[in-house]
Amino acid sequence: MATRSESDEPQGTTPATGRRDFGRLLQGLASEMNLLAHDFAASQGLHTTDVNALLAVMRASEPGATGEPMTPGRLRDELALTSGAVTAVLDRLERAGHVHRSRDGADRRQVQIHYxxxxxxxxxxxxxxxxxxxxxxxADFDPEELRTVARFLARMTEELAVERDRRRS
Incomplete structure (x- = not known):
């Protein structure tokens, strides 16, 4: 049985929208975003993992987020770090003035992380x-194109999160 190779594209697919080209474009975007995050981390005396933790804390505090406060345990799960690594990351972020920790008012045992x-x-x-x-x-795109791009990026992010969770379980 013949299988489709990664370079095989459906008839009528232009090179700019084929799987391989999309993959390269996404890899390029991810690489540039990672390099920017790395440079920001270096400018703040932080590690790249610290920036990923900071972004997770920021996302948790955004309007429309799950409503659950970020905790060290949740951060550990999200970033796949050990408890000790999370403590070190939070210590660095707190020293740099990016986050602060507080005790939950209802359950003083629970620590919450705030941006x-x-x-x-x-x-x-x-x-x-x-x-x-x-x-x-x-500015190069009309509103309909931007909605399509936004929908694509949101769906890719969702699917990649599902795949990440699947591989971790």
Missing amino acids: DPQAGSLAARWFAPVAEATDTVR
């Missing part, structure tokens, strides 16, 4: 050129 909004201004300044580049690129 420090003042630290956001530092990140906003550092990432301002990225935001400007985003605006420049967005």
